[in-house]
Amino acid sequence: xxxxxxxxxxxxxxxxGAIYALLALxxxxxxxxxxVIFVPQGEFxxxxxxxxxxxxxxxxxxxIYILMIAGLAAAAIEAFGALRERAWRRLPRIxxxxxxxxxxxxALVAWAAPRRFDQWIQxxxxxxxxxxxxxILYRVAYQPLANASVLVLFxxxxxxxxxLTGLSLVFFGGEGLRSRAFWDAKFKLGVxxxxxxxxxxxxxxxxxxxALWFLFERSIYGKAxxxxxxxxxxxxxVGIPIVMMGHLSFLxxxxxxxxxxxxxxxxxxxxxxTGFLIGLKGFVGAILGGMGSYPLAALGSLVVGLxxxxxxxxxxxxxxxxxxxxxxxxxxxxxxxxxxxxxxxE
Amino acid sequence: xxxxxxxxxLSAGAxxxxxxxAEVTVGVTxxxxxxxxxxxxxxxxxxxxxxxxxxxxxxxxxxxxxxxDATNAGKNARKLITEDKVDVVMGSNxxxxxxxxxxxxAETQTPYLCLTPIAVKPEQYKWTFSVPQPTELMMGxxxxxxxxxxxxxxxxxxxxxxxxxxxxxxxxSLGAKYGYKVVTNERYARADTSVTGQVLKIMAASxxxxxxxxxxxxxxxxxxxxxxxxxxxxxxxxxxTVNAEFIKVGGKAVEGAIAPTGPxxxxxxxxxxxxxxxxxxxxxxxxxAAFGAGTRNGFAGYSNDAVMLLGAAIPEAAKKAKPGTxxxxxxxxxxxxxxxxxxxxxxxxxxxxxxHNGLDERARVLVRVESGTWRLMK
Numbered sequence: 001x002x003x004x005x006x007x008x009x010x011x012x013x014x015x016x017g018a019i020y021a022l023l024a025l026x027x028x029x030x031x032x033x034x035x036v037i038f039v040p041q042g043e044f045x046x047x048x049x050x051x052x053x054x055x056x057x058x059x060x061x062x063x064i065y066i067l068m069i070a071g072l073a074a075a076a077i078e079a080f081g082a083l084r085e086r087a088w089r090r091l092p093r094i095x096x097x098x099x100x101x102x103x104x105x106x107a108l109v110a111w112a113a114p115r116r117f118d119q120w121i122q123x124x125x126x127x128x129x130x131x132x133x134x135x136i137l138y139r140v141a142y143q144p145l146a147n148a149s150v151l152v153l154f155x156x157x158x159x160x161x162x163x164l165t166g167l168s169l170v171f172f173g174g175e176g177l178r179s180r181a182f183w184d185a186k187f188k189l190g191v192x193x194x195x196x197x198x199x200x201x202x203x204x205x206x207x208x209x210x211a212l213w214f215l216f217e218r219s220i221y222g223k224a225x226x227x228x229x230x231x232x233x234x235x236x237x238v239g240i241p242i243v244m245m246g247h248l249s250f251l252x253x254x255x256x257x258x259x260x261x262x263x264x265x266x267x268x269x270x271x272x273x274t275g276f277l278i279g280l281k282g283f284v285g286a287i288l289g290g291m292g293s294y295p296l297a298a299l300g301s302l303v304v305g306l307x308x309x310x311x312x313x314x315x316x317x318x319x320x321x322x323x324x325x326x327x328x329x330x331x332x333x334x335x336x337x338x339x340x341x342x343x344x345x346e
Numbered sequence: 347x348x349x350x351x352x353x354x355x356l357s358a359g360a361x362x363x364x365x366x367x368a369e370v371t372v373g374v375t376x377x378x379x380x381x382x383x384x385x386x387x388x389x390x391x392x393x394x395x396x397x398x399x400x401x402x403x404x405x406x407x408x409x410x411x412x413x414x415d416a417t418n419a420g421k422n423a424r425k426l427i428t429e430d431k432v433d434v435v436m437g438s439n440x441x442x443x444x445x446x447x448x449x450x451x452a453e454t455q456t457p458y459l460c461l462t463p464i465a466v467k468p469e470q471y472k473w474t475f476s477v478p479q480p481t482e483l484m485m486g487x488x489x490x491x492x493x494x495x496x497x498x499x500x501x502x503x504x505x506x507x508x509x510x511x512x513x514x515x516x517x518x519s520l521g522a523k524y525g526y527k528v529v530t531n532e533r534y535a536r537a538d539t540s541v542t543g544q545v546l547k548i549m550a551a552s553x554x555x556x557x558x559x560x561x562x563x564x565x566x567x568x569x570x571x572x573x574x575x576x577x578x579x580x581x582x583x584x585x586x587t588v589n590a591e592f593i594k595v596g597g598k599a600v601e602g603a604i605a606p607t608g609p610x611x612x613x614x615x616x617x618x619x620x621x622x623x624x625x626x627x628x629x630x631x632x633x634x635a636a637f638g639a640g641t642r643n644g645f646a647g648y649s650n651d652a653v654m655l656l657g658a659a660i661p662e663a664a665k666k667a668k669p670g671t672x673x674x675x676x677x678x679x680x681x682x683x684x685x686x687x688x689x690x691x692x693x694x695x696x697x698x699x700x701x702h703n704g705l706d707e708r709a710r711v712l713v714r715v716e717s718g719t720w721r722l723m724k
Contacts, residue, residue, distance in 0.1 A: 005546050012542035019539070166379070174383030175591040176536075176563035195574075268539040269563050269595050273381070277537045312543030317506050317533040319543075 004191035009309045015198040015267070017305020018205035019260050021298040023282025024289065025212060026256040028297050031286075032229035033249040035150050036142055039157040042279025043164040044257025046272060048130045049265035050168075053177035055122040060113040062171020063129045064106035066164075071102035071132075074139040098136065105129055119182060123262050127255070134254025135247040142250075143243060161276065168272040176269035201263045208259060209298060212252075221248060281308070287327050290334065369404040370660060370669045372653075373426030375437040375447065376461075377414030381536065384562045385586075385645050386414060386439040389461060392649035395632050400653065401660030403669065412438055420446030427454045433669050433678060436652050437461055439645065441508035448474045455672065457679040459652040461645075463512065475682055475702045477652045478644075479585065479608065479692065479709050485516040487606040487710050488557065488582045489524040491723075495580070497555045499529050501548040503541070503568045504559020506533035513559030513584055529553050536564040545571040555579045561586030566596035573599040580604060585710075590640040593718055603715045604723070608692035610647045612713055615722040621694050621708050629691040644692070651690030655697075658685040 023041055030038040051061035075098035082090040105128050112125055141160050145152060183196040216222035227235040228245040236242050257275075264270070264278070285301025304323060311322040374393060377386040393407055408430050412418040419438045426432045427450065435451055436459045438444055444462045451458035452470040460466075463478045492500065502517055504510030510533055518528040529551045532544035545568060548556060556572060556579060558565050565587035572581060583592075583605035593600060609616055613627035629650050630642045659681035667673035683702075688695040693709025712723040 002550075005550065008546055009543055012540050016539055169379055169383055174378075174385075174387050175589075176384070176566075176595055178563075178566070178595045178597075264539060269567050271537060271563075272383070274537045274539075277535075278539065309540070309543055312534070312538075312541065313547055314543075316503075316544045316547075317531075319533075319538075320506075320535065 005313070007190070007192040009313055010306065011192055011194060011198065013306035013309030014302065015201050015305070016308060017285075017302035018202045019264055019278065020282045020285045020301035020304050022205050022208060022256050022260050023279055024286040024297040024301045025209065025294055026253040027279070027283055028286050028289075028291065028294060029212075029225070029229075030249050030253045031291070033225055034138075034142065034146070034153075034246045036153045037150070037157055037283075038253060039154075039161040039276075039279070040137070040164050041253060041257055041282070042275030042277070043161065043168065044130055044133070044254050044275070045261035045264065045278055046168055046172075046270060046275035047133070048126050048258040048261025049179070049270045049275075050172045050177050050272070051126045051129055052122060052262055052265050053179040053270075054172075055109075055113055055125060056116075056119070056179050058114050058116050060110050061129070062167075063126075064102075064109050065171060066167050067102045067129055067133060067136075068106055069167075070136045070140060071098045074098045074136045077140060077144075098139075101132065102136075105132065119180070126262060127258050130258035130261070131251065131254045134250035134252075134257075137254075138246050138250040143246060146243070146246065165273050165276065172272045174272065176271045176274075177265075178269045179265040181266040197266050201267070204259065204263055208256065209294075212294070225249060281305075281323065284323060284327050287334075288330055290330075368669070369406050370400065370434075370656075371430060371432045372405060372407045372656065373423070373430060373432030373435045374407060374409040375412045375419050375422035375426065375435070375443075376409065377412045377419070377439050377443065379411065380414030382414030382439045382443075384591075388641075388643045388645040389437075389439050389649050391637055392633065392646035393653075395629075395636060396650070396653045397657070400657035401664065403660050403664055408432065412443060414438075414440055414443065416440070416442035416446045419443035420450055423447040423450040423458075424454075427451075427456050431670055432456070433675055434459060434656060436649070441512065456675050457682060459655060459682075461648045461652060471702060473679060475655070475697060477648045477655065477692075477703070479705050480703055481512050481516040481584075482520065483705065483707070484585050484606040484710055485513070485520060485557075487712050488584075488604070489517075489520040489526075491604065491712060492526055492555055492580075492582070493524040495555075497526050497580070499551070499553040499555075500526050501530045501532075501551055501553035501556040502528050502559065503530070503532040503534065503544050503548060503556065505561070505564065506535050509561055509586065510559045513557070517557050517559070526554075528557075534560075534568065536560070538567065541568045541571045544568065545575055545577075548572070549575055549577060553579065555582060557582045557584075558587070559584060562589060563591045563595045566592055566600060569603060570596055570599040585644055588713060588720055589643045590719075593715055593720070596715075600715050601717070605713055605720075606710050607713050607720075608644050608647055608709060609711050610691040611642060611644065611720055612711065612722040616711075622689055622691065625689045626691045647691040651688075651692050651695065654690045655682065655685065655688055655695055658688045 027038055027041055030036055047063050051063045054061040075094055078094040109125050141156055181197045185196040187194045216226055224240045225245055281304050285304045286297040288300030289296030308323050311319045376390045378390045410422040412422050423435050434457045437447055441462055441464055444460050444464045448466045448470045451473045458474045460474055460476045463481050466474045502514055504513045521528055530548050534541045558568050565583050569581050581603055583603055585607045588605050588607040588611055609622050610626035610630050613630050616623045633646055659678055662681035663677035666677040683699050686696050693705045695704045697704035713720040714723050
């Protein structure tokens with residue numbers, strides 16, 4: 001292996017690793033706050049990336065239907081509860097959040113799609129479509145079971161994943177899409193040429209990680225999230241609204257997923273089911289980091305990215321095998337080290 | 347009163363479930379969801395355009411979904427044969443799925459029109475008829491073109507699945523005859539986000555040409571990566587790659603990509619005396635009228651040609667037995683071995699006992715991406 005091949009592979013690994021790091025953070029955030037192993041995290045990537053490609057082509061992405069369907073489902077659940085408790089005053093808020101908001105976003109996108117606005121505006125539209133899906137999903141699928149065991153929540157996650165992948169196939173079709181690069185420039189750095197897009201990816205990841213750190217350390221919401229992650233009962237005792245923290249963590253997860261999707265859309269061809277595999281690698285990264293620490297999860301993801309890149313050079317047929325085998329020794333070590341805590345802590 | 351009703355229902359049921367039927371039943375299993383969805387959707391679409399009578403017999407199609415999963419495909423085939431008593435099975439859009447169906451077909455002695463190019467075990471060969479062009483026929487066109495252009499070394503990059511294996515084996519086995527050597531065997535998955543490592547390895551071997559063993563838009567990723575890294579040689583694809591989405595995804599980078607395909611992709615450009623011109627043109631027109639301009643693809647053509655072959659074999663089989671019986675299935679199998687010059691959208695089929703495909707060079711053309719569309723290479 002020559003130096004320039006080494007540098008190329010490193011660059012490629014860091015770019016992918018940065019995306020995995022973002023996803024690892026989102027997975028970790030959701031897991032620690034709500035104990036949900038959020039398998040559908042990858043679907044946000046798919047939705048965002050494919051929506052962006054379709055908006056570029058001047059077509060209305062099917063994401064708006066997914067958003068409206070999910071919104072109506074959430075509204076139905078909320079309204080049913082409100083009617084049963086005869087809490088009429090809750091109805092306007094429910095209608096506003098779960099019906100008016102999704103429909104307004106859908107109308108805006110349908111209006112904007114054929115007009116082919118600037119790429120930045122399209123990215124904002126994508127965020128508007130994908131980010132509300134996070135809290136809505138939490139409301140529909142997870143909130144009714146918030147106190148169930150990790151295993152039950154995991155099974156729910158699998159179900160949500162299959163539903164979303166199915167919807168994705170219906171609305172986006174089976175063929176892959178790829179969007180234009182935000183910035184086409186290339187920089188020469190010695191022998192290696194670095195594309196502006198990969199600089200974007202790394203810069204955006206670092207910025208997002210710093211923003212998350214700031215949120216957790218400085219803001220009251222971040223502190224409440226951390227408190228919930230540490231001890232749910234304790235957090236509730238000191239007056240932290242656990243349900244709201246669930247919504248907030250899913251909102252952040254959807255936001256991170258959507259940003260990853262927008263970043264990755266110009267780099268590769270994405271299919272209706274690609275997000276799952278990307279999300280899974282983020283999960284491997286989070287496990288490598290011990291499934292408990294944000295910096296370690298980011299580091300673990302970087303390792304996954306680099307390993308993937310180098311193994312694709314040495315033994316491309318076994319690339320996935322190598323990456324996924326990595327978690328076995330880690331899981332063994334984690335389970336040996338942990339003093340087993342029963343699930344029902346509360 | 348109730349007893350009367352039950353008796354009536356029972357007798358009606360006996361009528362429906364009777365052994366011999368007036369119509370030929372075609373059982374199809376395809377995966378329009380799952381990893382093979384991009385192909386399966388086209389295969390499935392084509393069945394909407396298929397005639398309701400074949401060779402003078404009414405035909406019923408039962409189409410099941412297998413989610414591109416081999417186990418499901420096998421289960422579906424068994425269900426179609428044992429429960430629905432179909433006379434012939436067709437499917438599926440993946441090599442592993444098709445192998446499963448071939449096994450069930452041989453076991454139950456049901457003729458099987460396979461829609462993917464597969465190599466079945468000798469004992470299953472009797473019942474399996476492969477509709478698509480054999481891989482060697484298709485990649486042979488690529489090998490000829492490489493020889494004509496003095497290619498001595500070839501880099502290979504393909505899917506890490508059965509399709510990739512098929513393409514690698516075809517490319518490397520033709521090497522001795524056409525005087526080139528395959529110097530790399532790199533693999534990637536359709537869902538991969540990057541093929542930098544594989545491409546660097548190919549660049550390091552500096553082959554005269556590269557063959558990509560992907561399919562659909564999946565073929566674009568290595569092509570784009572090779573062009574981005576400044577690879578100057580020709581890049582060849584295979585017949586699984588030829589569709590409009592490939593160009594949409596690959597953009598300017600895939601200009602000049604060469605691939606073999608069936609004549610139905612470029613029927614307008616075929617010479618007037620080409621054997622399949624009329625049939626290919628007609629099918630492509632009907633397909634695009636139903637599913638939109640630019641949706642033409644090879645996969646739908648295989649569904650069409652399987653039905654055409656069946657149509658050619660039915661009259662002979664109908665003379666010997668009634669549909670819905672084992673005798674009819676056996677007669678159909680024999681008839682499929684003896685049909686001559688069946689003109690399909692992909693080529694002219696003349697299967698024999700030794701060759702259950704029966705296509706020749708007329709079933710392949712080379713196409714190249716020129717200013718954003720697939721054009722016939724003259």
